[in-house]
Amino acid sequence: MLVELRIKNFAIINTLNLEFDPGLVILTGETGAGKSIIMGALDMLLGQRVDMSTLRKGSEFASVEAVFRIPDNVRDPVIKLLEQEELLDGTEFLTLTRELRKDKRNIARVNGHRTNVTVLVELGQYLVDIHGQSEHLSLMRVNQHLGLLDRFSGTTEQLEEYQKVYQKLKETQSTLAGLRQSDLEADQRKELLAFQVEEISLTAPVEREEEPLIELRNRLVNAEKLADLGQNILILLDDAPSHQPTVMDLVGQIVSSMEVLSKTDPALETQNQRVGELSDGLFELGKSLRSYLDTLEFDANELEKTQDRLALLHDLKRKYGETIPEILNYMENARRQLEEITGRSTRIGELIEIENSLLLELGLLGQKLTQSRKSGAQRLTSELEIQLDDLKMAGSRFEVFFRETESDTGVPVEDGKRLEYHPDGLEKVEFLIEANPGEGLKALAKTASGGETARLMLALKNVLAKADHISTLVFDEIDQGIGGRIGAVVGEKLYRLTPEHQVICITHLPQLAGFGQQHFQVLKGLADGRTSIQVQEISGEERIKELATMIGGPSEKNQESARELMDYISKVIQ
Template identity: 35%
Template sequence: MIKSLYIKDFALIDELDVQFEDGLNILTGQTGAGKSIIIGALNMILGERADTDVIRQGADKAISEATIEIGQDSFLADLLEENAVEYSEELILRREIRQKGSRAFINDTPVNIAVLKKVGDQLVDLHGQHDHQMLLKDEHHMDVIDRFESVQPALKAYRSEYGKMKTLQKELRDLKRRERELKEKTELYQFQVQELESAELDAYEEEELESEMNLLDNAEDLDQKAAAISEIGNGDDVSLMEMLNTIKLHLEDMARIEPEFETYLQEVNTARISIQEAINFAERYRNGIEFNPKRLETLRQRQSELNRLQKKYMRSIPELISYYNEIKRELNVAENFDLEIEKIEKRIREQASNLKEKAVALHKKRVKTGENLSSDIVNALKNLGIENGQFKVDVQWLDSENGWIEVDGRLVECTEQGCDDVKFYISTNKGEEPKPLAKIASGGEISRVMLSLKSILAKEHHLPVMIFDEIDTGISGNISEKVGREMRKLSEHCQIVAITHQPQIASQAHKHYRVQKIEEGERTITKIIPLSDEEHIHEVASLMSGEEITDSALTSAKELIERGGMRN
């Protein structure tokens, strides 16, 4: 239950701190007093979208905070643990709206808005005025059925198989798309494979070409230089080697007298050996020099061809080799598309069988749950003054020419939500066939159907708190009293906070609050005031007679309250 609600600098609310009680908590007040502002603040705590316009003029931020008693709840415990929030049997949900964004907290731990909303959805069902319109739209009817615990396991099992089927269908679409694309490119790829194959590309060929061409290009210069080296070493007059030998002999004689010459002797010996090796290598190299202009021309043509291919494909030689292997694989795939498509189609047929099994199970669960819901709503409507009401949940297969599965000889469309179309039908008068909810139900009848649904769902989901923002739209008089009794009865299962303009509903309150707008200085502010028993009677009377409360209105208010058994 919501134990307390604290609001600060939110719209017309300066600062408000109210304690709620078990059972049926009723809020009343004149139009424009700020009742909907309080609902807006609660919505903000529950993770709904909030605009900076809600910040009270002159304030830095708007604050809304609720203390909610939850008891033991394993789902919430796990959810909070996942988000590093300390679990306790009393949660404080807080939201702050600033000009530069909003912040959310649970038990003073910062959380993102999505987590706040998940927690809020487990604790509070807030019925706003727009929910009536949602009920009139067929697309929301399946959501109502799927909220029942009897449907959830079947829906989860179906979605698992649906996900697998969706993946396979995507694989098939992608494969067929690739087939179409490859068919358009096959001729080009075949030409390119042939061209690159005949080129006999080698990743290291360019480097080898450059090296060989460099030698052939400079063969004459190399020969001349090698000849010059040989001539220096073996000249007819005095050769370099003879000079080094002479130096060596002199150094040997000198080293015997002066040891310091030993070092230079060793260096000359080393030089003699190195120079002799260089001369010998130059002579051998000269013998192997190739003068081959024809070979050079061939190499130049090969280089030109490689340059042409690289320019044409805008790829280096290694990249061309990779591209060649890639398009060759693509062509191989193109040749085997039929086989690959057949494999996937076989898997799709097998998966369709699995999906159908889960879809049929889900369909049956929805039909059964719909039958139970129809019966429960009919009984609830009787308590709300619709004696001869009929309510039908119609669950039909979604026919489609492109359906993934076949049921009873016809193709059925599959979506993430299942393969069903769910619609609500109602008849509120004896002898009339049920018709679509949107076409037959009045505002008052929609209110009663909605209250019936909320009552059933509250018991189904064991929600701790339900909030109703004028669920009594379109009803009055005797019917209002019945609605009030139903809300009071529902409050045995969960705490209810309700805004109403109906005295018959207000009279059923376990605790009554008046919302009023007052002027303080130059500002207008909204207050929420808990009423005593006597004030409760006066407030109910004012709902009957207006600002001027008559004795007869007070008497009628007392009778209403006593009839509703408000005080235990």
Template identity: 35%
Template structure:
């Protein structure tokens, strides 16, 4: 619900902060005091069209901030998550800043957003009668969902959406397989020839790297062999009198004097022992490498032929050499799909038919229940009309079968709310058939019946009681109070019967100081509320009888 509204420099409002509560809140005041300015300001925060005329004269910019408390399952939060919006808390703060030149900026929780996103959130948070005429109950796109909610069909509608997605997925799989099969048929000769070449070549994983390394080794084999011969000579591995003999002579010389050196040559003799061992190891490795260099005649030519054959196949298919084994598998799979494609395609087609039948079965079942729910909704709304002086009106909830091309995740039905305001006249769209006053009361009746169905938690009515009085105004007030038991309701009213039922009451006043005129909104306590209701009953001259009547209205349960 709306928990705070801060307005700065909007028309006659210089600075205003309101903290709406749950239940029914009423705004009253003299005509022209600025009640409509409040709604225009709130509309800005909800993404309505910006007009530079809303900026207070002499100010550079206007701003409106509306804060809401909502639960974690609210559709507004789901919409933000769909937009990948980083939301760290469940409280929502919508802010709009409008410059005097007509440019505006939008923010959600102090993060800049598009006005379109702000509007989408506003539609999910607040319904303002008279401001968003094409949204809420007047938008036929919402009627099916509202009927499902009224009939307790949300879980079944969710399951139906799953059947629709399964059907679409089956159709996509069939279409993809069909396209692949047709492509395979066109490429049959190419695939078979290409696969024969790859099978003959038989490329292996990481083969290019191994061949490149062996090729480099073989190309430099002569120089490596010369280097190993020099190393063998230096180490004495070829039988020459070199390193090993020199180390042995050093060991014998030191050994003769070791017992007379008092341990001073022990560390040196250990180093010589280690040197002898390392020389022996080096000699062994040189011998091993020399043995490996017993080159196979023509090996370099064989390696190069294989290496460049792989390169040529990769060039031919526009890929890297390391991708050839995978390409070979792909070609084989495509040919296998071609050979068994008809069988596979037939199976996918059967899956499409099964998914379609499952969808139609679920859609038909929920369609029947929607018919019953529509009758229940019609009866419930009709019962609300007579007390609202709409006794000649008839409300219709029509469930119509769509053409197949219009079927969708919500099923095969189209649901439309219609009204006839004259006996015998055909029904038509709510906004086109009902007059302004009739429409306001008709929507009130609908909202009372559908209170639990709508995700919108804040409802605002602008003079829903216009043109009625007495018992009809009392009936309007009673329904607003009933609605406020489940939703936050704010109503701008000139009716004392409605104002008397408010849980809290604000008075809108226009004040002039010198050459400056401002609109103020003042919260009223119980005595002040009674005085304001009395004023609404009697006019500018408040009588004791009016005060007594106001007290009776406010005391009514």
């Protein structure tokens, strides 16, 4: 609710501070006293475009500041917006400020922090409805109509159930779209992966097989050279021509001499043993070398097979990794990707089934929700007709228009049709009105402001009182074109809104003003030789005199009429 309003240098207002109570707040005063200027200041605060003419003559700036108590039913979205804009400063009260400077700069503040005017507009949509200025009227915003209808119809739980399925459907469709996009790319990669897996699998490389193959290839390639070298060694060892001593002959002589030496001098026994070991080693060398040469032969087929195998391994290393373990790891990764691609097709099929199931479920829930809304719309229309009749507007009409759109990709409904689906249902809803008979139904959002429209809004507000989350309602033109009797009806209806709303009303009708729970008198006078607006809160006899003046003048008779009016109102509101 609006707790305090502070205005400075705005139009003919010098300085004005108003503190508001809950309930029905009335502003009265003579025509031209400046009541609507106060509402204009509130408009400016909430983002209305203003020009330099609103700046009080001779002033450097105009400012409007308001303190609101944040209503519980809009606390969450308001706090979310404040956090988003980094403007949160407590969760009970909210201070909005707007300044217009002589240099044409606009300054907006929330809780003392600089921000954009658009933030004031957004916050104002949660806090205030100004009837008479459609920019600040929630009922003029089509996107609010469905929420109002749901709260009035009691379909909030049905909507939540629908939205849960809607969310599941959207998540499924998002996953499905991602898989389908991946599937297009995967199809192009699938053939390559299959080839790579097959190529590596057919080659079947084995860890540490390359080194023995290289050794075998070297042996086969160098078989003749190895045989020649081996034979030369054997000749030197023990197969030299008869006229030449062999290595074994020479070593034998050394062995014999060392035996004599070691027997003569035991200190040489170790050397003697070494010579014996050398002789034995050379003997074993000749033996193993003969065995090696017996197995050594050149095999062209074996060489070709070995070279082919090494070539295959080299080709794999060039493509898939520097070592055989890396090649095998590459193959496993490729195989996993192939399995994922194959599994993706299966998963896509499963998700399509889930999507169709969710579309069917959403269609059923959506149709039930639509029926409940249409029942609520009928009840809303019926209750509104009673309100309009009370306001002597029986010729006015109201209708809730349901717009459904067929779509091939929509949810299945009765008659084999498919309808578009939205986060909040299968339809878009808009309030239509005919304020005056014969004009035809028009979109409420496109209806010009005026007395009839304001009273129709009042009727709607009464019917939607518990469904409407806007805590402060301002009525500026509601008494245009009506007399005292209807004014009393309007006053009572405004009063009946106060359990759920703070209502601020500017009026010229005493029958309406008498219902106020707080009453401000707006006066225009001179201060320091300049015209200025003054506002004072009145009660008791001061209020009786103001009501009497509104009836016809401050005479005793009119004051008595004012007292009778207040007695009547006291009985009405009991």
